[in-house]
Amino acid sequence: MFFKSSNITARIFDRQICTPAPGTSVHYARKFYENLVPSYTVYEVECPDHSFRKFTDDGQYLISFSRNLQELIVYRPRWLSFSCKDEDCDNHDLPLKAKRFESFFTQLYCVPLASCNELICKDFFLYMESNKFGLFATSTAQVHDALAVGGAVQGVPSIEKITFHLLRLEDGFVLDEKVFCNDFVNLAHNMGVFLYDDLLAIVSLRYQIIHILQIRDSGNLVHVRAIGEFCREDDELFLNSNAQGMALSDKNKQQQLLGNHIDNNIHQAQPNPGNSFLSGIKQRLLSFMFRGLWNEETDDTLRVQKIRQKFYFHFQDYCDLIIWKVQFLDRHHLLIKFGSVDGGVSRHADTHPAFVAVYNMDTTEIVSFYQNSADELYMLFEQFCDHFYATSRNSMHMNFISSHSNNIHALEQLRSIKDKASSSSQFMKKMLSSLPFSCQSLSPSPYFDQSLFRFDDKLISATDRHKQSTDHPIKFILRRHPYSLRFKIKPGPEAGSMDGRAKKISWFLFHPVLPLALSVQQTLIMQPPLVNISVVNIHFRR
Amino acid sequence: MDSVLGNWPSYDPHNFSQLRTSDPSRSSKMAPATYHSIHNRDVPPADQVINTEHKNILLREIYRRAEEKIDLIALPSPSQLTPKRAASDNLIPEHGSKQPRVST
Numbered sequence: 001m002f003f004k005s006s007n008i009t010a011r012i013f014d015r016q017i018c019t020p021a022p023g024t025s026v027h028y029a030r031k032f033y034e035n036l037v038p039s040y041t042v043y044e045v046e047c048p049d050h051s052f053r054k055f056t057d058d059g060q061y062l063i064s065f066s067r068n069l070q071e072l073i074v075y076r077p078r079w080l081s082f083s084c085k086d087e088d089c090d091n092h093d094l095p096l097k098a099k100r101f102e103s104f105f106t107q108l109y110c111v112p113l114a115s116c117n118e119l120i121c122k123d124f125f126l127y128m129e130s131n132k133f134g135l136f137a138t139s140t141a142q143v144h145d146a147l148a149v150g151g152a153v154q155g156v157p158s159i160e161k162i163t164f165h166l167l168r169l170e171d172g173f174v175l176d177e178k179v180f181c182n183d184f185v186n187l188a189h190n191m192g193v194f195l196y197d198d199l200l201a202i203v204s205l206r207y208q209i210i211h212i213l214q215i216r217d218s219g220n221l222v223h224v225r226a227i228g229e230f231c232r233e234d235d236e237l238f239l240n241s242n243a244q245g246m247a248l249s250d251k252n253k254q255q256q257l258l259g260n261h262i263d264n265n266i267h268q269a270q271p272n273p274g275n276s277f278l279s280g281i282k283q284r285l286l287s288f289m290f291r292g293l294w295n296e297e298t299d300d301t302l303r304v305q306k307i308r309q310k311f312y313f314h315f316q317d318y319c320d321l322i323i324w325k326v327q328f329l330d331r332h333h334l335l336i337k338f339g340s341v342d343g344g345v346s347r348h349a350d351t352h353p354a355f356v357a358v359y360n361m362d363t364t365e366i367v368s369f370y371q372n373s374a375d376e377l378y379m380l381f382e383q384f385c386d387h388f389y390a391t392s393r394n395s396m397h398m399n400f401i402s403s404h405s406n407n408i409h410a411l412e413q414l415r416s417i418k419d420k421a422s423s424s425s426q427f428m429k430k431m432l433s434s435l436p437f438s439c440q441s442l443s444p445s446p447y448f449d450q451s452l453f454r455f456d457d458k459l460i461s462a463t464d465r466h467k468q469s470t471d472h473p474i475k476f477i478l479r480r481h482p483y484s485l486r487f488k489i490k491p492g493p494e495a496g497s498m499d500g501r502a503k504k505i506s507w508f509l510f511h512p513v514l515p516l517a518l519s520v521q522q523t524l525i526m527q528p529p530l531v532n533i534s535v536v537n538i539h540f541r542r
Numbered sequence: 543m544d545s546v547l548g549n550w551p552s553y554d555p556h557n558f559s560q561l562r563t564s565d566p567s568r569s570s571k572m573a574p575a576t577y578h579s580i581h582n583r584d585v586p587p588a589d590q591v592i593n594t595e596h597k598n599i600l601l602r603e604i605y606r607r608a609e610e611k612i613d614l615i616a617l618p619s620p621s622q623l624t625p626k627r628a629a630s631d632n633l634i635p636e637h638g639s640k641q642p643r644v645s646t
Contacts, residue, residue, distance in 0.1 A: 292611075295612070333601055358601075367608055368607065380600065380603060384599060384603065
């Protein structure tokens with residue numbers, strides 16, 4: 001095996017003559033990111049006071065919201081362009097105008113999304129790459145002690161109005177809106193909504209319905225089905241028509257009885273299918289569990305014993321399970337997480353027992369059902385993690401995000417955590433608590449590719465969550481020869497912050513394609529005046 | 543040494559001394575024999591169509607495990623396997639029809 005140079009010129013020559021091994025053309029091209037890194041930092045850029053959300057997955061737009069969370073502002077990322085007349089340009093400092101936000105981003109438009117009493121949910125954004133549509137959400141204030149009326153689950157808060165806005169990002173035109181009234185959808189970090197290709201699944205926690213919508217090319221949001229109380233489209237019609245028949249026959253019986261027994265007060269309650277039946281999805285789940293347990297034994301007495309112990313003993317708990325979270329596995333299958341009411345809205349859902357089911361929307365059958373700490377589910381998670389991310393087949397680069405199923409280094413990291421864990425079932429439960437995954441929560445930037453760079457994932461990672469921030473720069477070290485430090489990302493001011501004890505959090509927005517990243521560091525000052533100081537740095541390849 | 547490789551320097555000049563590719567009598571022996579299969583197992587069926595599986599690998603694995611569980615249940619447990627007995631010649635019992643209840 002001959003040694004391939006890591007020099008960029010040598011790599012370009014190699015690219016001219018060598019064909020990469022089959023199926024590795026993306027990985028081969030990505031090696032260039034070892035040479036082109038965002039090593040230069042512009043500290044404390046003066047930028048508009050917006051809440052920057054993320055770059056779209058194709059790198060065309062930067063999404064941000066106004067500080068009052070009423071308006072959407074979209075920027076186009078562009079590169080610096082200036083000319084230098086001197087001969088030795090590299091040693092010159094950048095001109096002053098290069099250190100401005102406007103040199104890197106051009107504002108395209110500013111669109112008001114929220115009306116007076118609504119706020120844009122700043123952690124919610126979904127991007128449909130094929131049509132360049134963006135989905136945003138606005139909501140009114142949350143009501144915590146909402147009454148459980150009209151089929152709502154007790155204990156889930158209610159929001160008076162949640163609106164999903166579908167926008168064409170090229171010009172900010174609002175294409176369609178979908179409103180949910182007196183409902184609750186978990187909007188933080190896209191948890192209650194999943195986008196796969198053109199299908200959108202919205203989980204109404206309050207009414208326990210999974211709404212499946214389709215985003216048409218014209219920009220319309222079309223309702224496809226609602227899974228929850230009813231599974232098939234004609235279930236409701238069937239039950240209602242039977243209910244009418246039952247109501248009529250009961251009325252006749254009532255009249256007869258009253259005629260015969262005038263003295264006895266016999267009241268026949270009107271049958272109400274909504275109250276006496278369990279919801280469609282719950283019936284599917286319970287019957288699947290029953291049949292599974294029944295079929296495990298062939299001896300009748302053992303069967304009955306098993307059913308009594310494992311099913312009927314916990315029957316009420318199973319009936320009280322609610323849908324927590326949903327994701328698509330493909331166009332026909334959903335991965336649904338069930339749990340108790342307490343865990344549905346709490347932040348620390350790990351302590352509550354949870355179950356995961358695979359549901360086929362077309363046949364309306366449950367395919368499999370696991371407890372949250374099941375070995376089998378963990379094996380599937382370990383081996384096929386990247387298929388759980390359910391990225392659309394149309395989007396190429398989203399399919400190359402590093403996970404422990406497609407990257408040896410990530411797998412080694414996972415195995416080392418597993419070996420260090422004190423209890424294997426606790427470890428499995430912790431890993432599986434991330435299922436179902438939230439949609440578009442990972443950055444496709446090649447700088448997070450574990451086969452290229454090694455970095456401390458407590459300080460920075462592909463997930464778009466806030467991380468603890470330190471004054472030390474975050475190092476990105478090459479995985480391959482020569483295993484050296486390649487570049488550093490330092491959030492916050494260049495000299496470090498004034499108060500070392502103040503709690504600082506930071507988050508990073510990496511462009512998916514260009515060697516460009518934004519880091520935002522927020523210092524939370526606890527003492528009055530309660531102020532959040534935000535520092536924005538731009539990291540790029542000079 | 544007169545070979546296709548020419549007079550290139552080599553570590554040991556005798557390495558390629560056996561090679562005589564310019565020799566026409568050897569060239570026919572150098573060509574490997576074409577393999578003709580003697581069985582008909584690798585003839586594909588006439589209506590075979592190869593295309594991409596629509597279900598992704600995760601779902602295939604989930605369905606496979608679910609079907610495995612059903613198949614395991616369908617297998618009789620070892621304790622219940624009894625040796626087969628030949629059916630009796632008179633398959634219809636003595637009383638081939640329902641009998642009236644014996645009145646008490």
